[in-house]
Amino acid sequence: xxxxxxxxxxxxxxxxxxxxxxxxxxxxxxxxxxxxxxxxxxxxxxxxxxxxxxxxxxxxxxxxxxxxxxxxxxxxxxxxxxxxxxxxxxxxxxxxxxxxxxxxxxxxxxxxxxxxxxxxxxxxxxxxxxxxxxxxxxxxxxxxxxxxxxxxxxxxxxxxxxxxxxxxxxxxxxxxxxxxxxxxxxxxxxxxxxxxxxxxxxxxxxxxxxx
Amino acid sequence: xxxxxxxxxxxxxxxxxxxxxxxxxxxxxxxxxxxxxxxxxxxxxxxxxxxxxxxxxxxxxxxxxxxxxxxxxxxxxxxxxxxxxxxxxxxxxxxxxxxxxxxxxxxxxxxxxxxxxxxxxxxxxxxxxxxxxxxxxxxxxxxxxxxxxxxxxxxxxxxxxxxxxxxxxxxxxxxxxxxxxxxxxxxxxxxxxxxxxxxxxxxxxxxxxxx
Numbered sequence: 001x002x003x004x005x006x007x008x009x010x011x012x013x014x015x016x017x018x019x020x021x022x023x024x025x026x027x028x029x030x031x032x033x034x035x036x037x038x039x040x041x042x043x044x045x046x047x048x049x050x051x052x053x054x055x056x057x058x059x060x061x062x063x064x065x066x067x068x069x070x071x072x073x074x075x076x077x078x079x080x081x082x083x084x085x086x087x088x089x090x091x092x093x094x095x096x097x098x099x100x101x102x103x104x105x106x107x108x109x110x111x112x113x114x115x116x117x118x119x120x121x122x123x124x125x126x127x128x129x130x131x132x133x134x135x136x137x138x139x140x141x142x143x144x145x146x147x148x149x150x151x152x153x154x155x156x157x158x159x160x161x162x163x164x165x166x167x168x169x170x171x172x173x174x175x176x177x178x179x180x181x182x183x184x185x186x187x188x189x190x191x192x193x194x195x196x197x198x199x200x201x202x203x204x205x206x207x208x209x210x211x
Numbered sequence: 212x213x214x215x216x217x218x219x220x221x222x223x224x225x226x227x228x229x230x231x232x233x234x235x236x237x238x239x240x241x242x243x244x245x246x247x248x249x250x251x252x253x254x255x256x257x258x259x260x261x262x263x264x265x266x267x268x269x270x271x272x273x274x275x276x277x278x279x280x281x282x283x284x285x286x287x288x289x290x291x292x293x294x295x296x297x298x299x300x301x302x303x304x305x306x307x308x309x310x311x312x313x314x315x316x317x318x319x320x321x322x323x324x325x326x327x328x329x330x331x332x333x334x335x336x337x338x339x340x341x342x343x344x345x346x347x348x349x350x351x352x353x354x355x356x357x358x359x360x361x362x363x364x365x366x367x368x369x370x371x372x373x374x375x376x377x378x379x380x381x382x383x384x385x386x387x388x389x390x391x392x393x394x395x396x397x398x399x400x401x402x403x404x405x406x407x408x409x410x411x412x413x414x415x416x417x418x419x420x421x422x
Contacts, residue, residue: 040251122392123334162415167408170393171386178385178392181333197378204373205416 016117017077025063027053029077032070036120041071041127071124072132078114078121079139085110086146096154097208100172103150104202105195107176111183112191118180144169151206161207172202227328228288236274238264240288243281247331252282252338282335283343289325289332290350296321297357307365308419311383314361315413316406318387322394323402329391355380362417372418383413 013030020026031053035044046067050060064070089103111118128136148169154160162168175198183194224241231237242264246255257278261271275281300314322329339347359380365371373379386409394405 039253042250042254043252163411164408167405168412171409171412174386174389174393175382178389181388182381182385194378197375198382200374201379201382201416204418205412207415 012114016114020073020077024053024055024059025073028055028060028063028070029074032067032074033117033120036071036074036124037116041067041124046070068127068129068132071120072128072136074117075121075125075128075132075136076139078117079136079143082107082110083139083143083146086143090146090150096150096157096159097203099150100154100160100202100206100208101199103147104172104176104199105192107173107195108179108198109191109195111176111179112194115180115183118177122177122180144173147172154206154208159208162205168206171205175202223325227325231284231288235264235266235270236284239266239271239274239281240285243278243285244328244331247282247285247335248327252278252335257281279338279340279343282331283339283347285328286332286336286339286343286347287350289328290347290354293318293321294350294354294357297354301357301361307361307368307370308414310361311365311371311413311417311419312410314358315383315387315410316403318384318406319390319409320402320406322387322390323405326391326394329388333388333391355384358383365417365419370419373416379417382416386413 013026017026017029020029028049031049032044035048035052038044039048044067046060047057049067049070050057053060060070064073085106086103089099089106092099092102125133125136148165151160151162151165151168151172155162155165179194179198183191189197224237228237228240231240239260242260243255246260246263249255250259255278257271258268260278260281261268264271271281275284296317297314300310300317303310303313336344336347359376362371362373362376362379362383366373366376390405390409394402400408
């Protein structure tokens with residue numbers, strides 16, 4: 001975002017949720033992200049969100065039965081996209097070092113580029129109703145598991161050297177997630193450049209042999 | 212916290228803010244942390260906070276002229292404490308590797324132990340009025356600068372090997388800050404144990420020669 005208000009460039013909506021239809025639902029998700037990022041979930045009303053999307057509250061309910069349902073959609077899509085990103089990378093027929101490099105590059109760039117969405121996804125998690133929280137929790141555990149397995153794969157192949165793959169996996173994901181907290185579009189470093197630097201730091205962290 | 216409500220054990224209040232007087236101000240800060248963590252700054256009223264501290268709204272205003280002043284006190288103390296922690300460590304007459312080990316151990320344990328406070332301090336930053344935001348910003352930049360200088364010191368002494376101390380400093384701080392997001396008192400790993408593991412990961416990340 002280019003201002004501390006949490007505004008997201010409108011052209012991002014299609015890029016953020018290419019699979020969401022119709023366009024009105026996408027616009028509401030974008031308005032939800034902007035509103036939640038600015039004031040938090042609890043201080044935001046469905047009227048705020050609908051107004052920001054240029055719709056009536058009644059039009060919002062056509063697509064999302066509640067404010068919580070909208071937060072869930074934002075959160076679920078965010079987690080599904082990062083899970084797909086991780087799944088795509090770990091499936092490659094490459095050594096663990098190459099896969100981890102690609103994973104960190106993509107994961108960090110994703111969180112830098114979509115930092116406002118990522119903040120909402122990460123920080124408003126506790127506002128989800130229990131069943132929805134559980135569903136997102138399953139996606140989160142799957143992401144952690146895949147990263148942990150990739151680290152273990154690297155350790156077993158003699159590429160990595162870490163005492164506890166579980167802690168290391170958490171640290172790798174932390175580095176990426178926390179980018180969303182401090183990254184701003186005013187920074188001169190592009191998401192892709194930041195991803196490459198972080199990949200180097202993570203390989204060091206995992207004790208990867210210089211390649 | 213032992214429940215997702217954001218409740219902080221009451222006995223923490225003295226430990227969290229040993230320098231804050233009188234006790235009523237400390238109780239209000241603790242009630243503020245609990246309320247902001249649960250519902251966010253904007254959805255919390257001074258009445259909520261006073262009630263949680265067992266006081267009247269009028270009694271709150273004796274100590275803090277506004278809800279924003281209370282958030283500022285919480286945020287300022289949090290940043291001052293971590294700055295002091297960092298200053299104390301970097302002043303030691305030790306090699307950079309030893310100082311970085313102690314810094315990460317302390318910084319990570321601080322964020323794990325005070326995770327609810329740290330979340331409020333980190334995630335509600337944008338709710339601060341501009342002058343107060345700037346003051347906290349100065350503390351944040353000072354913390355980053357000290358970590359960056361320690362990394363540069365280590366690089367110049369041949370202890371560390373990183374291409375960009377600025378990015379590496381951000382990554383070190385990210386690892387610590389993000390602990391507050393996911394750490395919970397239900398975890399079997401103690402803050403101190405987590406700090407030791409993270410120190411090992413950070414030394415690897417900085418290319419520290421095995422010692």
